[in-house]
Amino acid sequence: MNATAPIRIVEGQAASEHTLQALRAYFGELDHRIDGGFDPGLTEVTGPEDVTPPHGDFLLMTDLVTGEVIACGAVRRVDEDRVELRRIWVTPEHRGRGHARTLVRALENKVRAFGASTAVVSLNPEMTEGIAMFRNRGYEPVESFHHTTTASVFLARQL
Numbered sequence: 001m002n003a004t005a006p007i008r009i010v011e012g013q014a015a016s017e018h019t020l021q022a023l024r025a026y027f028g029e030l031d032h033r034i035d036g037g038f039d040p041g042l043t044e045v046t047g048p049e050d051v052t053p054p055h056g057d058f059l060l061m062t063d064l065v066t067g068e069v070i071a072c073g074a075v076r077r078v079d080e081d082r083v084e085l086r087r088i089w090v091t092p093e094h095r096g097r098g099h100a101r102t103l104v105r106a107l108e109n110k111v112r113a114f115g116a117s118t119a120v121v122s123l124n125p126e127m128t129e130g131i132a133m134f135r136n137r138g139y140e141p142v143e144s145f146h147h148t149t150t151a152s153v154f155l156a157r158q159l
Contacts, residue, residue: 006064007099009106014048014058014074022060022072026089033126038150046086050076056083057110061090061103070094073103075110078120078145082156083111085121088130100133111159118158122151131155 013019030038051058051074061071073088085107090099111119121139123130131153139155146154 083116
């Protein structure tokens with residue numbers, strides 16, 4: 001796939017097999033990148049009902065020609081004013097092509113569609129590329145909005 005290959009963003013994918021495969025790959029990558037590994041059981045659980053309307057949504061980005069999943073991400077309502085962007089991941093072979101920015105814009109549009117004014121995100125410090133992308137998009141440090149998480153970087157942006 002080249003940088004101009006068409007993509008499609010599919011909503012409502014919280015319980016799809018493609019989502020489960022993408023999340024397994026994402027968690028596997030986190031396990032390798034995070035010092036001491038990553039245990040999904042130690043972070044706040046996000047069930048399909050949390051990322052299904054009216055509480056949230058799960059998006060898959062696919063190559064329009066091949067149907068291959070190249071990225072995923074979700075939104076989940078934190079409270080009336082805040083919606084969290086979660087599980088944002090681009091397959092390693094598709095990075096550097098602007099897919100993460102495109103996906104984040106789509107997720108931010110979901111935040112607006114839910115009537116919230118603020119997008120929030122939590123990241124582990126090892127997620128340097130994600131932190132840089134969010135900071136470049138105007139996200140600023142905020143206090144933790146999770147009860148249980150392995151993340152220690154919390155960012156927010158007024159939309």
